[in-house]
Amino acid sequence: MPAVVQLDEVHKIYESGEIPVHAVRGVSLTIEPGDFVAVMGASGSGKSTLMNLLGCLDRPTKGRYLLDGTDASSLDRNQLADIRNRKLGFVFQGFNLLARTTALENVELPMLYAKTRVAARTMRARALRCLDLVGLTNRADHFPSQLSGGQQQRVAIARALVNDPQLLLADEPTGNLDSKTSVEIMGVFQQLNAQGITIVMVTHELDIARYSRRNLVMRDGRLVSDTPVAGRLTAAAELQRILEAESAAQLTA
Amino acid sequence: MRLLSTIKVSLRALRRNALRSVLTALGIIIGVAAVIAMVSIGNGAKAQVEASIASLGQNIISVFPGNFTAGGVRGGFGTASTLTVEDALAIRHEIAGVVNLSPEMRDRAQILAHGLNWNTLVVGEDVSYLDIRIWPVAAGAMFSEADVRSAAKVCVIGQTVADQLFQGQDPVGQTLRIRNIPFKVVGLLARKGFNYFGQDQDDAVIIPYTSHLKRLARRPFLNSIVIQAASPDQMARIQQDITDLLLQRRNGREQDFTVRNQLELAQAATATTKTMTVLLGAIAGVSLVVGGIGIMNIMLVSVTERTREIGIRLAVGAHGRDVLLQFLTEAIILSSMGGALGVVLGVGSSQLISRLNHWPVLVSADAILGAVAFSAVIGVFFGFYPARKAAELDPIEALRYE
Numbered sequence: 001m002p003a004v005v006q007l008d009e010v011h012k013i014y015e016s017g018e019i020p021v022h023a024v025r026g027v028s029l030t031i032e033p034g035d036f037v038a039v040m041g042a043s044g045s046g047k048s049t050l051m052n053l054l055g056c057l058d059r060p061t062k063g064r065y066l067l068d069g070t071d072a073s074s075l076d077r078n079q080l081a082d083i084r085n086r087k088l089g090f091v092f093q094g095f096n097l098l099a100r101t102t103a104l105e106n107v108e109l110p111m112l113y114a115k116t117r118v119a120a121r122t123m124r125a126r127a128l129r130c131l132d133l134v135g136l137t138n139r140a141d142h143f144p145s146q147l148s149g150g151q152q153q154r155v156a157i158a159r160a161l162v163n164d165p166q167l168l169l170a171d172e173p174t175g176n177l178d179s180k181t182s183v184e185i186m187g188v189f190q191q192l193n194a195q196g197i198t199i200v201m202v203t204h205e206l207d208i209a210r211y212s213r214r215n216l217v218m219r220d221g222r223l224v225s226d227t228p229v230a231g232r233l234t235a236a237a238e239l240q241r242i243l244e245a246e247s248a249a250q251l252t253a
Numbered sequence: 254m255r256l257l258s259t260i261k262v263s264l265r266a267l268r269r270n271a272l273r274s275v276l277t278a279l280g281i282i283i284g285v286a287a288v289i290a291m292v293s294i295g296n297g298a299k300a301q302v303e304a305s306i307a308s309l310g311q312n313i314i315s316v317f318p319g320n321f322t323a324g325g326v327r328g329g330f331g332t333a334s335t336l337t338v339e340d341a342l343a344i345r346h347e348i349a350g351v352v353n354l355s356p357e358m359r360d361r362a363q364i365l366a367h368g369l370n371w372n373t374l375v376v377g378e379d380v381s382y383l384d385i386r387i388w389p390v391a392a393g394a395m396f397s398e399a400d401v402r403s404a405a406k407v408c409v410i411g412q413t414v415a416d417q418l419f420q421g422q423d424p425v426g427q428t429l430r431i432r433n434i435p436f437k438v439v440g441l442l443a444r445k446g447f448n449y450f451g452q453d454q455d456d457a458v459i460i461p462y463t464s465h466l467k468r469l470a471r472r473p474f475l476n477s478i479v480i481q482a483a484s485p486d487q488m489a490r491i492q493q494d495i496t497d498l499l500l501q502r503r504n505g506r507e508q509d510f511t512v513r514n515q516l517e518l519a520q521a522a523t524a525t526t527k528t529m530t531v532l533l534g535a536i537a538g539v540s541l542v543v544g545g546i547g548i549m550n551i552m553l554v555s556v557t558e559r560t561r562e563i564g565i566r567l568a569v570g571a572h573g574r575d576v577l578l579q580f581l582t583e584a585i586i587l588s589s590m591g592g593a594l595g596v597v598l599g600v601g602s603s604q605l606i607s608r609l610n611h612w613p614v615l616v617s618a619d620a621i622l623g624a625v626a627f628s629a630v631i632g633v634f635f636g637f638y639p640a641r642k643a644a645e646l647d648p649i650e651a652l653r654y655e
Contacts, residue, residue: 057568057649078572085570096565096652100269110569112258159569 002069004167004198005031005054010063010073012049023049025221026063031167036193037200038209038229041218047202048171050218054200055088055169056080068166085113089160093172095152097144103155104140107131110163130158134188150181157188161197168192170201174208180242186211187235211235259575263583266555277551278591280544281631285595285624286602287537292620293603295530297613302526305448306519310386312352312485314492316344316478316499319509334474335509338466340499341478348494353481355379358465364458366418366429373414374457375431377465378479383409383442385481393425393440396461400439404463409440411455429458434468436460488514534620538627544591545631552584552639563643564651577644584636585629592628596621 012024023046031037041047052058053065056072059080065073068087075083084090089110097106107127111118118126131137134154144152153173160168170189174182182205190211193199201212209215210233217225267274318336341356358377363370382388383395396407408429415424424438436458445454466473480495482488492512499510556563563576600616607614 052649055568078574081567081570081572084568090568092652096561096568098562098565100265109566113566113570113572113575117255163570 001033003030003066004033004035004068005029005200006064006066007053008064008066010053010060010065012046012053012058013061023221024053024060027218027221027223029216029223029226031198031200033166033198034193034196035198036189036211036213037216038212038214039200039202039216039218040204040206040209042204045218046221047218049221051169051171051200051202054167055090056083081113082115085110085115086163087166089157089163089165089168091153091156091160091168091170091173093175095144095149095156095176097152097155097159099144102141102143103131103136103147103158104128106144106155107158107162109159114163126162127158130161131155133161133192134158148181149177150184153177153181153185154188157185157192161192166198168197168199170199172202172204174203174205180239182208183235183238183242186233187239190235207233259579259582260586262579263586266559266583267586270555273551274587277547278587278594280547281541281588281591281628282544282595282598284537284541284544285592285628286599287540288534288624288627289596289599289616289620290602290606291533291537292530293599293614293616294606294612295526295533296615296617296620297607299523299526299530300615301613302522303519306515306522308387308445309448309515309518310479310481312482312488313385313515314480314482314488314495315513315515316340316480316495317511317513318474318476319511334472336475336478337473338462338475340502341475343498343502344478344480344495347498348491350483350487350491351480352483353381353385355382355385355479356462356475357382357477357479358462358470359476360465360469362431362469364414364418364429364431365433366427367420369418369420371414371417373417375465375469376457376459377462377469378459379462381481382459382479385479386445388445389443390440391443392423393438395440401461401463404461404467406434406436406460406464406468407439408436408458408460409442410438410459411442411457412444413453413456414458415441431458431460432469436464485516488516541624541627541631544628545588545635548584548587548632549635549639551587552580552636553642555583556580556639556643559643560646560651560654563646564648564654567646567648568652573644576646577640580640580643581633581636584640585632588628588632588636589625592625595628596625599624 007027007029010024010027011022014021014023027050039047039050053060056067060073063073064071067083070083072080072083098109104124104127107130108123111123111126128137128140131140134157136151136154136158139147139151144155147155174185177185186208189199189201203209210229210231212229213232214226214228216223316336318334338356341354345351345354355378360375361372362375363372364375380395380398380401383390390409393409395409396405400407410424418424418429419427424441427438428435429438430436442455448454480491482491492514495512500508503509566576603614603616606612
């Protein structure tokens with residue numbers, strides 16, 4: 001089984017402004033199937049650019065990127081779109097669901113753009129299965145505006161999973177959520193990871209990174225640290241703790 | 254993405270901003286309605302002109318004498334006395350494809366009956382004249398071949414003459430006097446109304462041309478010869494044959510006659526109304542183009558508003574082409590729905606105009622098809638630029654767009 005992600009000396013230089021910006025300066029990285037990686041770093045460290053490269057939204061200026069054994073560094077716009085559709089799932093900080101479109105239809109969206117046509121009935125069944133996976137079966141017909149932030153992010157996760165991707169990419173998935181909901185979302189991620197899904201997540205919150213298996217730290221476009229997580233948190237236990245603290249607070253009040 | 258889902262997504266997007274969609278389509282609705290109404294009015298006018306020209310008779314060729322010139326005074330068209338009854342008979346006997354022919358004499362004269370008098374046109378014609386002009390007899394009958402041969406003192410009269418001289422009495426069988434010569438009225442013609450030139454065609458007395466030549470005319474020359482051809486496609490050939498024959502009969506003298514074809518007249522008359530139709534249609538077409546610009550404007554706004562949506566679609570694997578098609582579909586739906594509503598409004602307003610103003614209105618399928626096709630083309634044309642703009646968005650930028 002090949003590595004899900006293999007980066008060899010990848011550089012990204014933006015030439016759009018007056019001064020070229022060297023956002024990623026020679027990153028080499030291998031991510032094996034079943035890993036759960038958190039990428040951290042200050043803003044401007046190049047972690048977003050790295051995510052865009054991993055997500056095939058952008059091409060490296062230099063270096064090679066193998067995604068599930070396929071060289072993604074020299075593909076054209078449409079080939080990149082097909083790879084995103086087949087091999088990648090995206091979860092964003094701002095959820096990025098289509099408004100006035102039901103949860104179910106949001107989850108169906110990637111299948112609409114699949115290269116091989118999916119029958120409407122199959123699409124519905126697969127979308128429902130993914131909603132079930134994130135615990136939202138009974139919210140399938142709700143619009144995003146009728147869902148809480150945590151529920152919206154679960155819909156986004158279901159959407160990311162619907163085409164059975166090789167890699168789930170999450171960009172600050174808990175950035176817009178309160179701490180309890182954040183833990184719940186991490187619980188979903190840990191559960192998916194336990195089922196064998198590879199996850200790469202960008203975050204700047206240290207305690208969120210502790211739910212992953214491996215932490216990367218970026219600074220000035222370079223990878224400065226790559227460590228396995230010691231004292232990994234489990235979302236279920238943390239949630240239990242939060243609930244106990246809440247009820248204790250209610251008793252004292 | 255398959256077409257059906259594209260259309261579904263487009264319809265949903267349009268429904269989301271229902272009022273805006275309707276207002277946008279309104280430009281096309283009004284444009285298409287205007288084109289249809291204007292062209293219908295123009296076509297109605299054209300049909301009316303054509304009908305009034307057809308009332309002159311079908312496939313008519315006329316021969317007129319040339320112009321008279323004496324001592325430097327030029328008499329103008331048709332003033333020469335050069336056309337004879339023999340010319341007319343020669344045409345009738347020698348040229349194939351002539352169905353009817355009538356040598357024509359025209360003169361104004363004062364006529365009297367019952368102590369009333371009236372100045373009218375006295376026309377000398379052959380029996381077949383009424384067939385040529387498609388002019389039925391209302392009472393009595395047309396004079397006969399025998400009357401023509403014997404130069405009988407008989408006449409048929411138009412409704413206006415009957416009204417002026419007989420005032421409600423049955424004129425058939427009565428006598429009227431033309432230049433003091435008594436003529437017996439054998440027939441009353443059906444009402445024909447005004448011709449294309451505004452002349453009252455019913456203000457006339459028709460007598461045999463032989464009678465006109467023998468009893469009224471001062472000179473033995475015809476004013477014209479009216480010829481009816483068997484079919485429109487023979488007219489040019491017959492026209493040429495008549496010219497050749499008459500030139501031959503003049504033994505090389507210069508041409509002192511003119512042969513005219515009714516088609517030319519019809520073409521000249523309908524050309525005017527055609528110009529009017531095109532002009533009205535073009536002005537209405539401008540409003541269609543303005544409507545198209547409205548669509549482009551709204552589509553550009555829509556692309557900007559939905560930048561994030563486009564970003565999401567691109568991120569999950571939509572190709573630029575999918576996004577292009579989606580926005581193009583929206584523009585085409587807007588414009589063709591506008592076109593369909595415009596057809597309804599255009600046909601309706603045409604009928605309304607026709608009722609209120611008593612104008613002849615002719616709604617043609619061509620105008621409807623043309624306007625709808627044009628509005629769809631406008632959707633593609635003005636929708637393409639915004640759609641391409643959407644398709645070329647960078648997914649990263651689009652996702653970050655606030």
